[in-house]
Amino acid sequence: MYLSRGGYEVAVLDGFQKRRWEAQIGVQPLAPIHPLQERVRIWKRETGKNIRVFVGDLAHERFTARVFEQWKPDAIIHYGEQPSAPFSMMGNEKAVETQVNNVAGNLNVLFAMKRSVPTAHLIKLGTMGEYGTPNIDIEEGWLDIEHKGRKDRVLMPKKPGSFYHLSKVHDSHNCEFVCRVWNLRITDLNQGVVYGIETDETQIHEELNTSFHYDEVFGTALNRFCVQAAAGLPITPYGSGGQKRGFLNIRDTIQCVELALSNPPLSGEFRVFNQFTEVFSIRELASTVAAAAKEIGVTAKVEHIINPRIEEEEHYYNPVLTHLPSLGLKPHKLSDTLVKSMLSYIKRHSDRIDPDTIAPRVKWEGYV
Amino acid sequence: MYLSRGGYEVAVLDGFQKRRWEAQIGVQPLAPIHPLQERVRIWKRETGKNIRVFVGDLAHERFTARVFEQWKPDAIIHYGEQPSAPFSMMGNEKAVETQVNNVAGNLNVLFAMKRSVPTAHLIKLGTMGEYGTPNIDIEEGWLDIEHKGRKDRVLMPKKPGSFYHLSKVHDSHNCEFVCRVWNLRITDLNQGVVYGIETDETQIHEELNTSFHYDEVFGTALNRFCVQAAAGLPITPYGSGGQKRGFLNIRDTIQCVELALSNPPLSGEFRVFNQFTEVFSIRELASTVAAAAKEIGVTAKVEHIINPRIEEEEHYYNPVLTHLPSLGLKPHKLSDTLVKSMLSYIKRHSDRIDPDTIAPRVKWEGYV
Numbered sequence: 052m053y054l055s056r057g058g059y060e061v062a063v064l065d066g067f068q069k070r071r072w073e074a075q076i077g078v079q080p081l082a083p084i085h086p087l088q089e090r091v092r093i094w095k096r097e098t099g100k101n102i103r104v105f106v107g108d109l110a111h112e113r114f115t116a117r118v119f120e121q122w123k124p125d126a127i128i129h130y131g132e133q134p135s136a137p138f139s140m141m142g143n144e145k146a147v148e149t150q151v152n153n154v155a156g157n158l159n160v161l162f163a164m165k166r167s168v169p170t171a172h173l174i175k176l177g178t179m180g181e182y183g184t185p186n187i188d189i190e191e192g193w194l195d196i197e198h199k200g201r202k203d204r205v206l207m208p209k210k211p212g213s214f215y216h217l218s219k220v221h222d223s224h225n226c227e228f229v230c231r232v233w234n235l236r237i238t239d240l241n242q243g244v245v246y247g248i249e250t251d252e253t254q255i256h257e258e259l260n261t262s263f264h265y266d267e268v269f270g271t272a273l274n275r276f277c278v279q280a281a282a283g284l285p286i287t288p289y290g291s292g293g294q295k296r297g298f299l300n301i302r303d304t305i306q307c308v309e310l311a312l313s314n315p316p317l318s319g320e321f322r323v324f325n326q327f328t329e330v331f332s333i334r335e336l337a338s339t340v341a342a343a344a345k346e347i348g349v350t351a352k353v354e355h356i357i358n359p360r361i362e363e364e365e366h367y368y369n370p371v372l373t374h375l376p377s378l379g380l381k382p383h384k385l386s387d388t389l390v391k392s393m394l395s396y397i398k399r400h401s402d403r404i405d406p407d408t409i410a411p412r413v414k415w416e417g418y419v
Numbered sequence: 420m421y422l423s424r425g426g427y428e429v430a431v432l433d434g435f436q437k438r439r440w441e442a443q444i445g446v447q448p449l450a451p452i453h454p455l456q457e458r459v460r461i462w463k464r465e466t467g468k469n470i471r472v473f474v475g476d477l478a479h480e481r482f483t484a485r486v487f488e489q490w491k492p493d494a495i496i497h498y499g500e501q502p503s504a505p506f507s508m509m510g511n512e513k514a515v516e517t518q519v520n521n522v523a524g525n526l527n528v529l530f531a532m533k534r535s536v537p538t539a540h541l542i543k544l545g546t547m548g549e550y551g552t553p554n555i556d557i558e559e560g561w562l563d564i565e566h567k568g569r570k571d572r573v574l575m576p577k578k579p580g581s582f583y584h585l586s587k588v589h590d591s592h593n594c595e596f597v598c599r600v601w602n603l604r605i606t607d608l609n610q611g612v613v614y615g616i617e618t619d620e621t622q623i624h625e626e627l628n629t630s631f632h633y634d635e636v637f638g639t640a641l642n643r644f645c646v647q648a649a650a651g652l653p654i655t656p657y658g659s660g661g662q663k664r665g666f667l668n669i670r671d672t673i674q675c676v677e678l679a680l681s682n683p684p685l686s687g688e689f690r691v692f693n694q695f696t697e698v699f700s701i702r703e704l705a706s707t708v709a710a711a712a713k714e715i716g717v718t719a720k721v722e723h724i725i726n727p728r729i730e731e732e733e734h735y736y737n738p739v740l741t742h743l744p745s746l747g748l749k750p751h752k753l754s755d756t757l758v759k760s761m762l763s764y765i766k767r768h769s770d771r772i773d774p775d776t777i778a779p780r781v782k783w784e785g786y787v
Contacts, residue, residue: 112511112512112515116511143480143484143526143527143530144480146526146530147480147523147526150522150523150589150593151519151522151523154518154519154522154589155515155518155519158511158514158515158518158582159511159515162510162511162514185571185573186569186570186571187564187567187569187570187571187573188567188569194566194576196555196564196566196576198555198556198558198562198564199555199556201554201555201556201735202554202555203553203554205553205555205576205578206576206577206578207576208562208564208573208574208575208576209574209592210573210574210599211592211596212596213596214526214593214596217589217593220589220592221518221522221585221588221589221592224577224579224585224588224589225518225585227578228579228580228581228582228585231578231729232580232729232783232784361599361600367569415600416600416601
């Protein structure tokens, strides 16, 4: 919607796999998501802009090939992957489904580019979780290394924390390869954890809302904490809460994509951006939410629970962030005001909160 | 056969995918490979040893799960993957098939281990090709790194040269993860290019021969050069032939697997061995074969052809090799005698050489 409003001609490809995955595990976004075709009609009515819809599965080679052949995009923004770490840890079938879906879909995109639009720019959604929590600074994708007196520029080593995060590591390696051998141009956006609900475009019409998840599988930490506070439940960081991650506002996500889009890499360049605006520990987030809730008269207790994940809870974390700021990124930093506006949005939809979907049942150790 | 003779109780899992892939591209091994069940009967008759056969596809979750549940292996030697770089570069469908087959099959093995034999030892076939040709020494899987004054031990960065090699990189990351979170024990054998035909076991009966490929898709360089010489064709290194790789004799492959098997890693350890015995450039191999051929009265011309691959042809290459020698590896180095014995084996089967399958038609640039 943002790009459409900004004058880009936009097409959307969707196979609606996530609808099925949500149904399988029995969760839904806080506010209903209307059919895509309906939202596109509303968008047209409200703004006069067309968005083209292609319905199909990126993992189906011929579908992807045909859309690229027909539409001939100048740029591709690839968000079409299974996005949840806990989902990928729900056992053998879901681990395989996650990696096959993500890797095959992305390979089909790379081949369709090579075939129909070899000079187009692929903006690929990666994740900061690809890196894990190394004891060295997290460079942006590439690392200048000196070893035994010799030098090279290598991919930043990865130690991801779930089969989902691994699927993105696989994608990154596949992307680097096709830049090297086919001269494709790719920006891999290693994004932090996104929070927030509203953008300028979702505010145009209430049926244009984003998919806001608060459940243990598709919900991210800050969103989940806000729903817990709004529903009068304790805020439950996993373990000590010393886990640090990069975070960013949903508005900045869009800003970052546009910055990448209007500053494409060279032909043959595999460019990686770390994409976040601030680093917080999970326990800092929990206190921030509790404090903001208090200001609007809601008392929320912070209750640490056993960590269902296997991850370091106290660790060094220093990701580098230079590329996006140098292109002009202006962060919307996390503020009490933002959290309070999230709480008030959630309260408006509080009849749809299912508290049974929040507590973590997916355990990194347990499912096989 | 080697392990069975050595007193191990052995079961083989095979889905015979490679038979189908060979048929698809119209190639076959130099000497016919008899049905597995027949070879197992011959083995029993010749040695008195049983080898159990499970027929099925590792990429089918329930097949793999059931075999592990029933057989409960102490160790798993996982060679069950699509093994050819050119095959994986034959276009979209084959790239996806290679990565899906290899990644899903390996994930199913990891889950089956976790479920049924969590203390077993997985010996996973990787490849030296995972590393590519970096400008620094190639450490064995892990790299001790110092960066901006801080230290860590990270996975050796990878820059592989085909969708096949990438599939092995994906497997390695998945393996490292399950060691870390599930305490599995895995040895990743990053093997060089294997040459040679015979082992002590194949010599017991002629129908126990290995699958010897000389075609552009499944054949490796030295094997291909020997067949070219034996058939009176020019030996055709790709490009300048300055590409350096690690090589090893088929007998040493078996020796390395047994060394890994009898020296398992600790629980939770992801151990990587570089597995080769010598480094040669492709043009050195070509001269070695030409020289050996000359000694048996065959004149073979070396004719450099346009490189169908995209790879560096003149580069630094210094892979570290310490783990396997420290466990006792005694290399069978490449000798004129070995090459001459290969040439004489090939001459015995020369009626089956199809010269049309040798010239490279799979181009890294061309297929989409």
